Amino acid sequence: MRVFAALRPPADVLKHLDAALSGVRAGSGLSLRWSDPAQWHLTLAFHPALPAGALEGVADELAHTARRHAPLDLALHGAGEFGHRTLWIGVAGQTAQLADLMAEDLLGEGSEDGADGAARGGRRDPRERRRAHLTVARVSARAPRAPRRRRRGEAPEPDPTRMLLDSAVNALSVYRGPTWRAREIELLASHLGEGRGGGPRHEVLATVPLGG
Numbered sequence: 001m002r003v004f005a006a007l008r009p010p011a012d013v014l015k016h017l018d019a020a021l022s023g024v025r026a027g028s029g030l031s032l033r034w035s036d037p038a039q040w041h042l043t044l045a046f047h048p049a050l051p052a053g054a055l056e057g058v059a060d061e062l063a064h065t066a067r068r069h070a071p072l073d074l075a076l077h078g079a080g081e082f083g084h085r086t087l088w089i090g091v092a093g094q095t096a097q098l099a100d101l102m103a104e105d106l107l108g109e110g111s112e113d114g115a116d117g118a119a120r121g122g123r124r125d126p127r128e129r130r131r132a133h134l135t136v137a138r139v140s141a142r143a144p145r146a147p148r149r150r151r152r153g154e155a156p157e158p159d160p161t162r163m164l165l166d167s168a169v170n171a172l173s174v175y176r177g178p179t180w181r182a183r184e185i186e187l188l189a190s191h192l193g194e195g196r197g198g199g200p201r202h203e204v205l206a207t208v209p210l211g212g
């Protein structure tokens with residue numbers, strides 16, 4: 001079972017971000033595949049293959065760990081990209097406390113701290129495990145590719161998709177959304193290919209409060 005622990009921003013925060021993305025989304029054409037706003041979250045830890053029999057114990061341990069951490073005041077802020085493939089929104093506020101929470105062994109042995117792997121398979125950029133972020137888009141299979149070099153020593157032409165990501169990051173670098181207080185952690189299962197547009201479907205398995 002693919003499971004992850006996450007903080008989910010409230011509806012007004014997600015609506016604010018969705019509106020801020022409208023211009024970038026409109027200019028991306030088919031080059032970016034945008035994630036479903038209903039699935040947006042800040043991943044704290046991910047376990048790619050949790051045995052079903054271990055779920056109850058993991059949920060209990062997650063609740064125990066969450067009680068040791070106070071609620072967090074956070075805001076979505078800035079943007080970046082991983083591997084010229086993924087566009088994400090960053091986090092501001094009590095980020096030191098958030099990093100402490102992400103450093104916990106939230107899902108037991110085999111989990112990956114902060115990895116946003118619940119949405120896809122394959123290798124993940126190691127930086128994704130260390131930075132709290134909310135993934136909003138990934139490069140589409142229909143994105144144009146840079147032309148191949150035809151002659152030895154000839155400089156490669158600019159990659160249009162990389163330029164698009166750089167432009168999106170620049171446009172969103174000053175973004176800052178409303179502050180909210182994160183009061184609970186969700187434990188979710190990720191069902192690949194069952195969501196909107198062939199993306200993942202997330203099922204909430206348990207909700208545990210921060211600070212008891």
